[in-house]
Amino acid sequence: MSFDNQVFVWLHLLVSLLLQPVTWGLFGLLALAVMDIGITLGERLGGLARWRRLALPEIERRARKRLDRADLIARVGPMLGLMGTLIPLGPGLAALGEGNVQILSVAMRVAFDTTVLGLLAGVIGFALGRLRRRWYDELLDELEAEGNQHATSLAQ
Template identity: 80%
Template sequence: MFDSQVFAWLHLLVGWLLKPVTWGLFALLVVAVVDIGIAIGERFGGLARWALMPVEAVERLARRRLDRADLIGRVGPMLGLMGTLIPLGPGLAALGDGNVQILSVAMRVAFDTTVLGLLAGVLGFALSRLRRRWYDDLLDAMEAARQQERSDEPTLAL
């Protein structure tokens, strides 16, 4: 039943995905580390400069940075799961042939990619939650300042 040429192609295609998935995980972790650096800069002075910008520009910039953090938080675990499942097929096949060495290598790759994916997910989730709170506070303060300016303006008596 599973000797069809379609299944052989499927197995070949999935086997080719392991390297791109692993490189994708590494790239995602690099983006997460860079984004952590940007967030530290925002927290210690960067957001104060944002308060001088128009509200629309702040919202646009905040949305872009939140989208990036959300992407890291969602795609990381997905790639980690792919990196877990891809080597398990050949590993279990090797176990059926009695080759425990190949199974142990496959299991090590599976666990390593799982951990990297979860790490990326945790970093992305934490960045997203912190930034949401920071940006909401900043936008609330900007709105309060705008309302204060409006109330301080002299009104013309007619």
């Protein structure tokens, strides 16, 4: 029994040490999402028009890189939010068992706050990814149509 208790003490210590890195990760993802919103606005306000001067492989490389970043934000944000939800619930429920409602209320507030931050990051990443996919597909379709039109005019 003593070994089992010690394992659980170490497990709890390890998990509780994760809350701060998870929270910083959420803040980092939100900062990345805000930066990505700015880049997306720049693309919409003329940046994509400048992409037309680039070679097709370069356009695809840039598009893939930006879509990967939006997908990372959309997927990792909710995961970190869930971790930030579950980590403080253990000590909060233990405090409730001891009758300390104050610690439980702090733990619940942290749990809900990290959930909201994670979902916010996920929503931003998802929305940016969807918008960009549509814009990039339209740009590539237009460039392909122009290329076909150019090839047709050369053939005549």
